[in-house]
Amino acid sequence: MMMAGLRERKKEQTRRRISEVALRMFDERGYDAVTVNEIAEAAGVAKVTLFNYFATKECLVLDAVKDDTAAIVAGRAEGQSPIDALRAHYREMAGQGGGDMDVEALLTRIRVISSSPALLAGVYQAHAGQRYELAAALGDATKDAISAQLMAAQITGVITTLQEAFFHRLSAGVPLDEAGRLLEEEVELGFDLLEHGFSSIKGEKS
Structure with a gap:
């Protein structure tokens, strides 16, 4: 149970980091000007990992609302x-x-x-x-x-x-x-x- 809880916390931390990085980049440069590849690189994750958390680029912003x-x-x-x-x-x-x-x-x-x-x-x-x-x-x-x-x-x-x-x-x-x-x-x-x-x-x- 402890390991499962730790995994969930790490997943939530990764999800939050990706979202925070994406929002900062969108705010600085505009939503259309930022690519998913750039977000993944800035967040320190693979593109496939990003899509495991967010199905689309739009979800990076809208999932939270x-x-x-x-x-x-x-x-x-x-x-x-x-x-x-x-x-x-x-x-x-x-x-x-x-x-x-x-x-x-x-x-x-x-x-x-x-x-x-x-x-x-x-x-x-x-x-x-x-x-x-x-x-x-x-x-x-x-x-x-x-x-x-x-x-x-x-x-x-x-x-x-x-x-x-x-x-x-x-x-x-x-x-x-x-x-x-x-x-x-x-x-x-x-x-x-x-x-x-x-x-x-x-x-x-x-």
Whole structure:
């Protein structure tokens, strides 16, 4: 067991090193200008090793931004609704206040994605794929396919908006603790809106 644990740690260290090197090179020279061969050489690994960790060049940037909402719904506790499972997951994430998050690395990733049409398209495709997977996972909680698709679209929209607001604050220089506190409040607001709709908003116009 000890050896297996050591191997896993070494694999994770190698994966992290490759990702960090790739992000630094993309940030310095631009995503399109950097080749996979250059990244492998700079990270001190063979090209085949790099592809063992990252299936494509795009994955070097986008793997870290994937969020498996379908797995959260599918793995929810018996008797727990999909919305409650997702709320609990994002409430816990927000409650960690960023933890040991490397803010500079996150901002670098955002810069790299924002400056590359190919990566922006990849983010859109990833979000679409996650939405379809979430709709499939929601299928057992709805009466028809269109209901599941509409629910998945709303959930995905709320989560994406929450993430964008959090990233924007960090980019604007808001301290991580403060950005995390605001994210906690907004997670509750977002899931209140998903669960109760506009009726959850106080101060309606008279």
